[in-house]
Amino acid sequence: MPVVEVIRSVEKTTGFACQRLNTEGQEVDVMLVAIDKQTVRITYDAKTIAIRSLLEHGFENPLKLAAPRGSSGIEKGKRHVQHTAWVTLLSAVLTCPVLVLAWAPLPPRPIVYGGASLAVATIVQFAIAGPFYPSALRALIFTHVIEMDLLIVLSTSTAYVFSIVSFGYQVIGRPLPTGEFFETSTLLITLIMFGRLASAFARQRAVASVSISSLQVEKATLSNPDGLGGQEIDARLLQYGDLFKVAPDARIVTDGTVLFGTTEVDESMVTGESLPVEKARGSAVIAGSLNGSGMIIVRLTHLPGHNTISTIAAMVDEAKFSKPKTQELVDTVASYFVPFILILTIITFVVWIAVGISLRHQSSGHAVVNAITYAIAVLIVSCPCAIGLAVPMVVVISGGVAAKHGVVFKSAMAIESARKVSHVVFDKTGTLTQGEMSIIEEVYLSTEHHIASCITLGLTCDSKHPVSIAISAYIRRKGIVAANIKDSKTITGKGIEGTYDGAIVRCGNIRWLSAGDIPEVQSLLVKGLTVFALEMNDRPIAAFGLSDSLRPDSHSVVAEFQKRGIAVSIVSGDDAGAVEVVAAKLGIPAGLVRSRCSPGDKQEYLKNLMTKDGVVVFCGDGTNDAVAIAQADIGVHMNGGSDVAQTAADVVLVRPYLGGILVLLDLSKAAAHRIFFNFAWSFVYNLLAILLAAGAFVNVRIPPQYAGFGELVSVLPVILIALQLKWFKR
Structure with missing residues (x-):
């Protein structure tokens, strides 16, 4: 079964998002022209066959490239926003007449108005809120968690069913004192949809704004070795052996090596380095970086499908699908929150029956009806999903912002725990030093x-x-x-x-x-x-x-760690003399220096450190560092090292710049502050809103017909606080 079909099947069965993170070989979408145009995706080995030859001579008729597709995550997000917008608009259009019939000063015709409201409310309940029912059941079946969708189902269904009962009494001439309130269920569903639309739109904008994939150039200009030529082609048609021309102030199409020309390149969008980097013959250039005033001819080293941008984007996507411990806490809280609300709803219902009968001397029927309105209000006001957005919004934006600073989180756990770092352990060669022996x-x-x-x-x-x-x-x-x-x-x-x-x-x-x-x-x-x-x-x-010579930033980064009270060690396989010279230059105490270490020795040293409090970071680059990188609480890989070490790492520094570890620490603290604020806001909101809905304050309450407005009040602060991370600076 094709991968696309597998993804669709999983999403249809479970209701959860599924995304392909890694692919083998290059892929290209082409148009087959027969009776109708059909898009077909071809996967090929770029080292065996050239894509332009494949399209021109590999088939009976030449194939035409299909329109380029954006990032799968961004495209899926756009479709989700568009679908949510249409559903929200439909819900709003259907809700308006119900609100008019309920609140406008119209001639008294309760049965006619009630019948019309019942018809429209039924459409909203099943057509708009219908997907909430299977969603709540799937979450319960597959994850054994009672999610917020269950509260939405219970609250809207309760209001809807109660209104039907009340309308029935109206028809038989025995109207209940509260009357029906179909506007409550329809308005609640519409406001929930508006809240979800705002969340989806904000999340999509945040993902798009910090997406590293947006730096990928769609067109390339081929060149001859003498700098002549100038045929512009789709970047997807680049193949090994190509030379491409980069004009002044243009973005570099893909990774390569400068063959002719000199220039300065702004790599800040990819590496976080603010100063332009000089490039001449033999210099490596990175996809997505911005050329300066010089014209250069570049020999391609990596195709657009497997260049720096696509590699970073894949690792960022991988981090989005991992779950930090904070999110596990949220899931645990949510699993207890819903049963707690249900119990509180029952208590509210019972208390108001007792108050109505014993204190207000109401009839039992009147007291029950009044108690139902309070119980429904509690259910409705507790629906907002701020607590569910508290962590995911921050994690998504943090990963994108980090990538813009040259730091790629491969695990969401690293975003959460980096703020607690107490000890940083460095390899020497290629990490603290240039690695150019x-x-x-x-x-x-x-x-x-x-x-x-x-x-x-x-x-x-x-x-x-x-x-x-x-x-x-x-x-x-x-x-x-x-x-x-x-x-x-x-x-x-x-x-x-x-x-x-x-x-x-x-x-x-x-x-x-x-x-x-x-x-x-x-x-x-x-x-x-x-x-x-x-x-x-x-x-x-x-x-x-x-x-070997030290990296230019080694001294300042080590000094900053020591200033923050973070211990710094060197653990190297190099000889004692060479390691001690580097440690002396950096001011690292002799007691924190280990030389002549095998991979097992490095692992053992980290194990001993990790028995103490705090989080231990190991930063290395070589294959012999892979074991230590995997052992550490947070393994950091210096880009340019071995693929084995990168695979084992939790964090990858796109540019060999040690300051990226400081970005890691500072961004982790900024993200944690926002998550804690979101938790605090969710707690305060829910506490106050539930008390108001339950009638805990004598003269102030939230009636059920207005309780749905809490969706926007709850969610918007969480979104705005998370979006502030986009302007993060070290």
Whole structure:
């Protein structure tokens, strides 16, 4: 069964939203022209076949691209808003005549007016409020939770049924003292629909305004290597090998590498970096960033379907579907709230019968009817769903705002818990440092210098580890050719192993190779260098001393953490001297520094920290950090590192900028403040409104026909408070 059909089936069966978050391969929508035009989605492997060739020659007749689709979440939101708007309009149109018949100074014809009101109210009750019934039942069946829709069903149905009974008494000539009030159920349903329309519209606008997908450019201008050409095509038709031209002040279509030209690029929309970044030949550019005054020719590296924007958008969507503990609390409160309201309604009904009979000396019939009006008012006024919106609105907007600052939450839990951070643990290489190692000194422990260099290059040439990249580049610059290494394999946290001419060769850290006691290696360690060794058949034959530079923002970010009373540790697999030099520069106490750590050692260190109070953050970039990232309360991945580490992370820093962790902390606090306000407002509103509806105040009450206005009063403050996050600044 196609994925689209599965999604529709799940939504139809359960009533809950379902969205596809990840796809394999590229997708494109095309038009099949036969008797009628039909849109068909084609999935293809972009590394095997070029999309333009596929559309032109892959079918009997050339295919035409269908109109581009926006983000699936945004498109679904638009359809939901439009549907809700039409239903609300219909409900309002039907409610108006009922209100006129109930409240306008018309000639007294109660049976005629009552019959007309009954007919219209029946349409509203079943056509407009009808979906609330299966929704309440589905929630009860699938999640075993009594949701707010059940209150809507009970309150509107009670008012509607009571009005039918009252109208029946009117017809037989025995009118009840309160009369019927069909306007109560119809007005309540209409106001609830207006409240839901306002919520849906506000949510949709918020999602659209913070959507990273909106940065995706729809058109691209192809170019030749000499900068000539200028054919404009749909960005969906880009294929590997393409060069595209970026005009001044235009957005960059997709990720790529500058081939010709120089410019400055504003990447703030994607990375949060406010200053323009200089770009020249060889510089990487990011999809969605804004070009400056220079014209550049870019070689495509990622197709629009799998570029930075689409990757971030997928992770943001993933976070939206995760549930923080605060939301679990809301669900728990809601599950008890509805039964509590039902019990309170019964108590109100019983109390007012007793008051009517014993204190006001009313007849039992009159007292029951009066008590029913109070009970219905309590049911109606408790319907508003502010408590249900308290968390989701804030989570959705927080995720989008964070993405605009270069921080992507993969889990809503991270948004909630980051404000409680007490300890931040950093990896060194590629996290606190640039990860661009340089060879400071080389030592050969045998006379076969050339063979040692060839073997080292053969082992490191395919590795993406910063040390391996630096060494292989250094050896290549000497014009040395890599040796043919067989059965090469990477051993995480240690190095690389293979065979050369029948001999076992290894390169990596000196603990794994037991080379730390060699005098030549000791001299490199004393200088605070990172030492990389090579051995053949368990005999060390070479060692390289490397150095790395700190990231420009490392000192300021660490100082800010310490200023806030947050402890900072370094846990690195690097040699002690190199790690201690970095710690000294950053002012990190020696007691919080660990060197020569394997992935298991990093995990154990985090476990010990997590036994204490507070939330522990680990920030790293490499595959050897993946275990620690997964272990920490919040795992942060520096973009540009390994895919394995990114998969394990809760938060991804789109740009290798440590200040993103401060954005994480500050945004978490801002979101928490708004959630707490929403909870407080919901509690205060419901307490006051229920007391007024139940008649707790002698001279002031909310009659049932006006109780529905509470929907707007309850929801609007929650929406406005959540929307304030759009203007968040660190």
